[in-house]
Amino acid sequence: MSSYLLRGVSVLGAAPTDLALVDGHISGTADSSAEVIDASGLVALPGLVDLHTHLREPGREDAETVETGSRAAALGGYTAVCAMANTSPVADTAGVVEQVWRLGREAGMVDVQPIGAVTVGLAGKQLAELGAMATSAAHVRIFSDDGFCVADPRLMRRALEYVKAFDGIIAQHAEEPRLTEGAQMHEGEVSTRLGLTGWPAVAEEAIIARDVLLAEHVGSRLHVCHVSTAGSVEVLRQAKARGVRVTAEVTPHHLLLTDELAASYNPVYKVNPPLRTASDVHALREALVEGVIDVVATDHAPHAVEDKECEWAYARPGMVGLETALPVVLSVLGERWDLIADRMSRTPARIAGLTGHGTDLSVGSPANLTLVDPSARRVVDPAELASRSRNTPYAGTTLPGRIVATFLRGVPTVLDGKAVK
Ligand SMILES: NC(=O)N[C@@H](CC(=O)O)C(=O)O
Numbered sequence: 001m002s003s004y005l006l007r008g009v010s011v012l013g014a015a016p017t018d019l020a021l022v023d024g025h026i027s028g029t030a031d032s033s034a035e036v037i038d039a040s041g042l043v044a045l046p047g048l049v050d051l052h053t054h055l056r057e058p059g060r061e062d063a064e065t066v067e068t069g070s071r072a073a074a075l076g077g078y079t080a081v082c083a084m085a086n087t088s089p090v091a092d093t094a095g096v097v098e099q100v101w102r103l104g105r106e107a108g109m110v111d112v113q114p115i116g117a118v119t120v121g122l123a124g125k126q127l128a129e130l131g132a133m134a135t136s137a138a139h140v141r142i143f144s145d146d147g148f149c150v151a152d153p154r155l156m157r158r159a160l161e162y163v164k165a166f167d168g169i170i171a172q173h174a175e176e177p178r179l180t181e182g183a184q185m186h187e188g189e190v191s192t193r194l195g196l197t198g199w200p201a202v203a204e205e206a207i208i209a210r211d212v213l214l215a216e217h218v219g220s221r222l223h224v225c226h227v228s229t230a231g232s233v234e235v236l237r238q239a240k241a242r243g244v245r246v247t248a249e250v251t252p253h254h255l256l257l258t259d260e261l262a263a264s265y266n267p268v269y270k271v272n273p274p275l276r277t278a279s280d281v282h283a284l285r286e287a288l289v290e291g292v293i294d295v296v297a298t299d300h301a302p303h304a305v306e307d308k309e310c311e312w313a314y315a316r317p318g319m320v321g322l323e324t325a326l327p328v329v330l331s332v333l334g335e336r337w338d339l340i341a342d343r344m345s346r347t348p349a350r351i352a353g354l355t356g357h358g359t360d361l362s363v364g365s366p367a368n369l370t371l372v373d374p375s376a377r378r379v380v381d382p383a384e385l386a387s388r389s390r391n392t393p394y395a396g397t398t399l400p401g402r403i404v405a406t407f408l409r410g411v412p413t414v415l416d417g418k419a420v421k
């Protein structure tokens, strides 16, 4: 087994110390054969955990594969990702979730935890085989029709009831489809100016309000994907105050970018839910710090060139995010390491039930961690991304922080900022 000694590392911003990684765990002492890494000036965080990653395999391997997405994740400081179910075929059976899980093991760069679909084919008509996916080798506990909203309230209720038996979670893409027909961007001043059909904030807020009531009624666990509006934050705040079992995520792009960018008509800024206003961004940041929003999740949504480099109206929504998430969050929150570790590692690991991830990096815990150089600055170059897709909204943007190394169970997946395999 490999062993490493991280010399002079700052754990979550604390005074420099030496951290030994022996046989996959954090150890009190390094053995004499340990490989020494000069980690002075570097900050150790528990390996990041993403609750919302689109890996596109099976079906759109031209946009991403489990392997290329895993490499992008490791380079972004992640040690675990939850793979969304909107693949082709859809991950709505034990067979498909086991395939994704197995591909993740074979790639071996992050733990890939499949998310199962709520409904057959994401069609919103009939519950998928939730129990069979839960008891499969992939041990699915989060279910989502992400990309589509489970719009039928009776079906949503049934799904919440079903997963309650095994403490599962329904992760909702909150979008009332009747209110977003033909929508191209956030509905507001900018959409009016550009003459584009708007996606009103209430389309998200109405579904979250309905779903927290359903989750409360059933006593089951709800997770809200990519929250994007100030009004959604208020609904969540009230639900949490009442003790509803609801958690929520925000993406890095919704913490930084606004709908003004649509004025460029550059489809790289087209995403679901759409980029909102500056006051939404402000509310989302506050909610994340407060804990009303529990986690940052990337919604890494790779798309092939022909699906993005076309007219705005025809472009698919989505942005890649795994390799820029931590730098974006650093630019938003500053070096609040404990907060970052909580929102990007501990809490997502707890929600997804990924034991061994999101630890406090104390002696004995599994060595899932990442080393960050907070003083480094990087100009994002899409050509340098390990993701198979290039649809980043940060091309040419200078972002703080560089991920220097990532370890999965004590084995480096990234060293000197480069993927090990
Ligand atoms: N976020 C996006 O804009 N796109 C996602 C689906 C989704 O989460 O809506 C995708 O799969 O491309």
Ligand SMILES: [Zn+2]
Pocket (backbone or CB within 6 Å): 146, 147, 148, 173, 225, 226, 272, 273
């Ligand atoms: Zn979604």
